[in-house]
Amino acid sequence: MTCGENSAQLDENLDWPTHGHYEHAHLYSSREEVHTFASLPQLLTRRFDYVVIGAGPIGAALAYKLALDHPLRTIMLVEKNWNEPDRIVGELMQPSGCQALEELGLGNVFSGIDAVPAHGYFISYRGKQLYVPYMNRPSGKDGRYKGVSFHHGRLVMNLRAACKAMKNIVCLEAGVTELLGEHDKAGELLYVKGVKVGPAKSSGNGNDPEHDVFPQLTFVCDGITSQFRKELNPTKIDLISHFCGFVLEHEPISSGEHFSGPAGAIQSVATPESSSTNPLPMPHNGHVFLDGVGPLLLYQMSERETRVLTDIPGGELPSEASGQLRRVLGESLSKAVPKHVYPGLNRLLMDTLAQSKRIRCIGCKFIPATSNRIDGAVWIGDSLNVRHPLTGGGMTVGLWDVVILTKLLKENKGSMKQIKAQWYWERRPRALVVNTLSVALHALFAAETKELGLLREACFVYLARGSHYTMHPSGFLSGLLPNPLLLIYHFFSVALLAVELRISGKSTAYQGGNLLLRVLSAFYTLFIAAGVILPFLWKELQP
Numbered sequence: 001m002t003c004g005e006n007s008a009q010l011d012e013n014l015d016w017p018t019h020g021h022y023e024h025a026h027l028y029s030s031r032e033e034v035h036t037f038a039s040l041p042q043l044l045t046r047r048f049d050y051v052v053i054g055a056g057p058i059g060a061a062l063a064y065k066l067a068l069d070h071p072l073r074t075i076m077l078v079e080k081n082w083n084e085p086d087r088i089v090g091e092l093m094q095p096s097g098c099q100a101l102e103e104l105g106l107g108n109v110f111s112g113i114d115a116v117p118a119h120g121y122f123i124s125y126r127g128k129q130l131y132v133p134y135m136n137r138p139s140g141k142d143g144r145y146k147g148v149s150f151h152h153g154r155l156v157m158n159l160r161a162a163c164k165a166m167k168n169i170v171c172l173e174a175g176v177t178e179l180l181g182e183h184d185k186a187g188e189l190l191y192v193k194g195v196k197v198g199p200a201k202s203s204g205n206g207n208d209p210e211h212d213v214f215p216q217l218t219f220v221c222d223g224i225t226s227q228f229r230k231e232l233n234p235t236k237i238d239l240i241s242h243f244c245g246f247v248l249e250h251e252p253i254s255s256g257e258h259f260s261g262p263a264g265a266i267q268s269v270a271t272p273e274s275s276s277t278n279p280l281p282m283p284h285n286g287h288v289f290l291d292g293v294g295p296l297l298l299y300q301m302s303e304r305e306t307r308v309l310t311d312i313p314g315g316e317l318p319s320e321a322s323g324q325l326r327r328v329l330g331e332s333l334s335k336a337v338p339k340h341v342y343p344g345l346n347r348l349l350m351d352t353l354a355q356s357k358r359i360r361c362i363g364c365k366f367i368p369a370t371s372n373r374i375d376g377a378v379w380i381g382d383s384l385n386v387r388h389p390l391t392g393g394g395m396t397v398g399l400w401d402v403v404i405l406t407k408l409l410k411e412n413k414g415s416m417k418q419i420k421a422q423w424y425w426e427r428r429p430r431a432l433v434v435n436t437l438s439v440a441l442h443a444l445f446a447a448e449t450k451e452l453g454l455l456r457e458a459c460f461v462y463l464a465r466g467s468h469y470t471m472h473p474s475g476f477l478s479g480l481l482p483n484p485l486l487l488i489y490h491f492f493s494v495a496l497l498a499v500e501l502r503i504s505g506k507s508t509a510y511q512g513g514n515l516l517l518r519v520l521s522a523f524y525t526l527f528i529a530a531g532v533i534l535p536f537l538w539k540e541l542q543p
């Protein structure tokens with residue numbers, strides 16, 4: 001089925017993608033199909049064509065598609081923990097990520113997990129609000145594309161259930177401890193010929209001997225905290241910020257309500273006074289509040305739960321033990337969601353923060369992809385490439401990497417080196433747009449200087465203009481418009497608008513100074529804008 005046909009089919013299905021029957025639901029928590037480490041010697045009497053390390057969203061989707069495309073090949077999917085993951089990552093799938101899942105034959109993977117459709121973004125800044133909807137479908141039917149938000153662990157378990165259902169995937173609970181291969185004198189890995197597998201930490205007794213597995217090809221999908229990334233990309237990565245999260249609980253919204261609106265400015269959206277009803281100004285949408293220490297994100301994980309993620313810029317996290325972290329979060333939340341504008345939401349946030357026993361925090365990084373030059377293995381997903389989570393684009397980039405790579409492997413034209421080179425080329429536009437946008441927007445939204453504050457204001461004013469000023473950025477964010485030149489055009493248009501706001505004295509974020517000073521600071525802001533985007537573009541463009 002082609003992409004166009006998929007879209008047409010989705011148009012007709014207004015409930016898509018969160019409702020309907022999931023054919024692998026019965027395997028969700030089944031352990032029968034998961035082999036233990038003790039059974040590995042027995043399993044190794046057969047040959048494995050592919051080993052996939054890690055059954056996160058990317059490893060599981062990849063193993064499934066490989067199994068579909070190559071029914072005569074056998075895949076070992078090694079995952080150190082097959083229980084439902086409990087993490088504060090990957091809870092919103094952008095529309096383009098949903099398209100990638102469709103392409104992989106996994107379009108109904110959001111069914112049965114109480115997932116919620118997402119229609120776009122509500123943005124709040126200095127008491128003003130605007131709506132950035134997702135793009136219209138080209139057919140014009142059924143309006144706009146949709147994203148989905150959900151419990152990360154539930155999506156992963158549905159993806160894993162699809163793998164369990166495949167006869168030619170062997171699911172193994174174990175940990176890969178080493179990539180086997182040749183190193184040069186400088187210690188650089190030259191090629192991978194296999195993997196060393198040990199017991200999963202939770203099940204091993206520490207004395208179990210490890211086993212070597214020698215497939216044709218190894219896929220490294222060990223994710224955000226990859227232990228094998230350093231073999232491909234030894235660069236030390238600094239943290240940009242931390243995301244700290246907790247969950248709001250509330251009543252579901254009543255069915256049949258519609259939560260999208262026109263692109264651009266919204267005059268005002270009433271928020272419920274009662275803390276038990278859904279407190280979001282626009283349920284079934286992502287929410288970004290820009291007036292805290294860093295951007296504050298809110299999105300539903302189910303009809304009854306909303307994730308709160310507060311960004312704390314910089315590599316250092318305030319101490320939780322001393323109470324400093326809660327103080328910073330409290331101040332940030334009350335600035336971002338002022339009581340006089342959002343009374344119900346403000347109360348619920350502050351009460352929930354006070355009652356939360358544990359605040360969960362995670363570091364946010366940017367790791368540009370490097371070419372997969374090491375023979376015998378492919379790094380894919382977060383082990384290859386990481387962007388700031390502000391724009392929720394990680395799984396979208398990773399899933400499209402799976403779509404493109406598996407298509408090229410199936411076509412099997414040329415050597416593996418040529419396939420990898422082609423893959424790297426084809427994946428680049430979408431990865432570049434989503435990754436660069438994530439860090440550029442974070443710099444603007446965290447606005448740690450007056451110039452960045454001016455750029456943030458210009459960005460808000462720009463997005464509120466409607467038409468393509470709103471919809472192209474929405475296309476970059478959702479992964480639906482993977483056009484790097486257009487991204488650069490809009491970014492510098494925002495920078496020029498910042499110049500105009502400053503020189504004309506209309507900026508509320510950066511005030512004061514005579515005309516000469518305003519002109520000088522406006523052009524300095526242009527220089528800062530270039531410094532925000534160009535280094536990341538340059539890193540993304542490396543061969």
Ligand SMILES: Cc1cc2nc3c(=O)[nH]c(=O)nc-3n(C[C@H](O)[C@H](O)[C@H](O)COP(=O)(O)OP(=O)(O)OC[C@H]3O[C@@H](n4cnc5c(N)ncnc54)[C@H](O)[C@@H]3O)c2cc1C
Pocket residue numbers: 053054055056057058059060078079080081088089090091092093094097174175176177221222223224225227243362363364380381382383389391392393394395396398
């Ligand atoms: C705070 C935060 C919020 C985010 N929010 C979003 C979002 O809303 N939307 C979005 O699209 N993206 C989001 N992301 C990014 C997204 O979470 C990642 O892009 C995605 O999880 C990458 O999937 P993966 O399969 O590559 O890696 P992971 O999800 O990290 O999975 C790796 C898997 O490998 C297993 N594993 C690791 N090492 C081994 C080993 N040695 N042996 C066996 N198994 C192993 C792990 O147990 C795990 O199951 C967010 C990231 C962060 C940090």
